[in-house]
Amino acid sequence: MSLHLIPGDPLPRVLYIDLTRLRFWVQERPDIFESGMGGAGAAIHLLEEECPAGCDPLAPENPIIFAVGPLVGYYPLASKTVAMFKSPHTGNLGESHAGGRSAVALRMAGYGALVIRGRSQRPLYLEIDENNVHFRDASALWGLRSSYTAGAVLRQNSTGSGYRTILRIGRAGERMVSYACVISETYRHFGRLGLGAVFGSKQLKGLIIGGKRSLEATDKKAYRAVYDEIYRAATQTDVMKKYHQLGTPVNVEPLNAIGALPTRNVQSGRFEHADAISGEALAAGYLGRRVACAHCPVACIHLAALRLPYPNDPYFFKTAMIGYDHEPIYAVGSMLGIGDPALVLQVIDECEVQGLDVISSGVALAWASEALEKGLIGEKETGGLALRWGEAEAYLQAIRNIVLQPNDFYRALAKGTEHAASIYGGSDFAMSFGGNEMAGYHTGPGGYLGYLTGARHSHLDSAGYSLDQKTPVSSTTPEEIAAALLKEERWRQVLTSLSVCLFARGIYTPDVVTRALQAAGFGWGCADLEQMGSETLQRKNAFKQRQGFDFSNLRLPRRIFETPAPAGEFDEAFMRRAIASFAEHVNPQR
Amino acid sequence: MPKRLSVIDVERCVGCQSCMFACTRRLGKGGLEGACLHVRSAGGIRKGFVVVVCRACPDPPCARVCPTDALEVRSGSGVRLRAERCIGCGNCVKACPFGAMFWDDENNKPLVCVYCGYCADYCPYEVLAHEEIAASVEATP
Known part of the structure; x- marks a missing residue:
């Protein structure tokens, strides 16, 4: 029945692991990979099968799914793994993507997807190779203060250096903070929507996956030619230049210049210290090493x-290597009013140590700071911490408190901004959308519509922030914005099903994708891709709706209309029309 | 003069492994199996990377310990595998202090660099170079 898959390619092999019974088995699932291709498209099929409607995201019934796509292992920049689960943060679709070595390692171990079920009786980690799954005791690792240590121990206790990925959680995951992340190779993350908490709920401390194999190409000559075309575009043209040189923080200054850099909980779109925490300043003063995901020559990781x-100890120093990107710089820099790059880096590092999503952490603390400023909470709630703009020391302690949860306030904050604001007030300035904290763009209605309607409430779902910078509000309509975002989000389903990094979207055009697939020997054509993109997005939205998500219930914080945005003025009625239009068109026409 | 592969500056390595994929792709295949060089972290990515290549020794220990002379010393330096002579004992793997002799599990034989330089063309950061042996001996301490 191989219509599109390559005979003998291990892509349709799904590894199932049951943590309750400590069992594993492999099943060939060409049905899923034929229609879903891989990555997001395959993962949503598996999530539908595995995740019961209404289940508690932290119960054993909630599955963890990892999936990669057909181009992984064949072509550069096909370097992302898609994780799906029910999110403990939003209560519906949990979908998070990470690079590092995860995608290549899973593909090279001989699997297209991994499904983890159940809950272990005691902490463990898994070591997965081409033939086996080893269930290793992790009780001694539970409660480790630093995720760095956990990573080092897993590295030391496993083999396959250079061929493996090491995924792990920090204490935030163990203690089930709803926005705890899973860390991959120290500097990449399944950051958003709380995969770390789902790991923690299963007592799963980490996951090591490794293998090496080759993948046959049907047309060897064409394969090498298409490879070279993609490789050259990535290394010798300007398409990837911004990621390559300054990395994503190249955005900090330009966004600030147009008034789109969310500052002090979006009380402003301009930060007076933006130049100090810009990509240029960090490169000049701090850049110590650039690294890459496996099979990506771009090396955007700074x-x-x-x-x-x-x-108190003269002549004692430590040198930390800290990963930085635009989103972390915004979330704990401008958003918290911290303008000293050394302090911004320390706050990012604390999130890394604890295993927290840095975007959600920063936005939650920004809400808390404003709530304190406005008297909605007091020092009783903050545990005596003066959470005031720029006070990095207080924020460092608050981050630890989110994990340690010494009182009701931090217990609430550990469930996210939306939840905390529902108890303490301040919804007008609680900057989460669909329950997920916003990314670093206050550009206008497109950006916010993207956060609200994107299947994973991520700026990367439909890149509305980019649309805002090209299309002023005065020259468009809510319906046009909705249509543009929907079109973009559908195509991005194709890229994320292929497991291509979204930064490479300028290289992987429909034409290149089709030729890359063909040269390797896959049978999907342009029309298949388009259909697959729409269908995957429909499935994701249908899953969300079964879990209780409703476009008509979305909360719009008033703040987004109050602070001038570069695209121009817009109001709630404008946004409601855009949401309604998106909702109407994303669902299947019956 | 014969050529070999040289690691010019390992500090510039970003760990993308494009070189390893290139080595497998020589045979028209995707993936990493059969790659005759290796890139791994130097004990965590924060410490950078280790790049392992065959440096084409003039008096290669791998060839010396081969009981069946399956590894021939190339004129100049480096080795060439005469696979039909190999009995798969693995002595060569143990003899190389760099770990530059890899293993083909399927055929139970070593995998060794053929000094073609295809990988170096795919190093985006000039970590690797394919150079004439005399010149590279001069250039690298």
Whole structure:
């Protein structure tokens, strides 16, 4: 029945692991991969099968699914793994993507997808290779203060250096903070929507996956030619230049210049210290190393070398290597009013140590700061911490408190901004959308519509922030914005099903994708891709609706209309029309 | 003069492994199996990377320990595998201090660099170079 798959390719092999019974088995699922292709498209099929409607996201019934796509292992920049689960943060679709070595490692281990069910009786980690799954005791690792240590121990206790991925959670995941992340190779993350908490609920500390194999190409000559075309575009043209040189923080200054850099909980779109925390400033003062995901020549991962003295111990220093990107810089920099790059890096690093999503953490603390400023909460709630703009020391302690949860307030904050604001008030300035904290763009209605309607409430779902920068509100309508975002989100389902990095969207055009698939030997054509994109998005939205998501109930914080945005003025009625239009068109016409 | 592969500056390695994929792709295949060089982290990515290549020794220990002379010393330096002579004992793997002799599990034989330089063309950061042996001996300490 192989219509589109390559005979003998391990892509349709799904590895099932049951943590309750400590069993594993492999099933060939060409049905799923034929129609869903891989990545997001395959994962949503598996999530539909595995995740019962209404289940508690932290119960054993909630599955963890990882999937990669057909191009992984064949072509550069096909380097992302898609994770799906029911999100403990939003209560509906949990979908998060990460690079590192995860995608290549899963494909090279001989699997297209991995399904983890159940809950272990005691902490464990899994070591997965081409033939086996080893269930390893992790009780001694549980409660480790730093996720770095957990990573080092897993590295030391496993084999396959250079061929493996090491995924792990920090204490935030163990303690089920609803926006705990899963860390991959120290500097990449399944950051958003709380996969770390789902790991924690299963007592799953980490996951090591590794293998090496080759993948046959049907037309070897064409395969090499298409490879070269993609490789050259990535390394010798300007398409990837911004990611390559300054990395994503290249955006900080330009966004600030147009008034789109969310500052002090979006009280402003401009930060007076933006130049100090810009990509340029970090590169000049701190950039210590650039690294890449497996099979990506671009190397967008920027690590700062931060040398810190011990205050009471002269001649004692430590040098930390800290990953930085636009989103973390915005979330704990401009959003918290911290303009000293060394302090921004320390706050990012604390999120890394704890295993927290840095975007959600920063936005939650920004809400808390404003709530404190406005008297909705007091020092009793903050545990005596003066959460005031720019006070990095207080924020560092607050981050630990989100994990340690010493009182009701931090217990609430550990469930996210939306939840905390529902108890303490301040919904007008609680900057979460569909329950997920916003990304670093206050550009206008497109950006916010993207956060609200995107299947995973991510800026990467439909890139509305980009639309805003091209199309002023005055020259468009809510319906036009909705249509543009829907079109973009559908195509992005194709890219994320192929497991291509979205940064490479300029390279992987429909034409290149089709030729890349053909040269390797896959049978999907342009029309198949389009259909697959729409269908995947429909499935994702249908899943959300079965879990209780409703476009008509979305909360719009008033703040987004109050702070001038570069695309121009817009109001709630404008946004409601856009949401309604998106909702009407994303669902299947019956 | 014969050529070999040289690691010019490992500090510039970003760990993308494009070189390893290139080595497998020489045979028209995707993936990593059969790659005759290796890139791994130097104990966590924060410490950078280790790049393992065959440096084409003039008096290669791998060839010396081969009981069946399956590894011939190339004129100049480096080795060439005469697969029909190999009995799969694995002595060569143990003899290389760099770990540059890889293993083909399927055929139970070593995998060794053929000094073609295809991988170096895919190193985006000039970590690897394909150079004449005399020149590279001069250039690298």
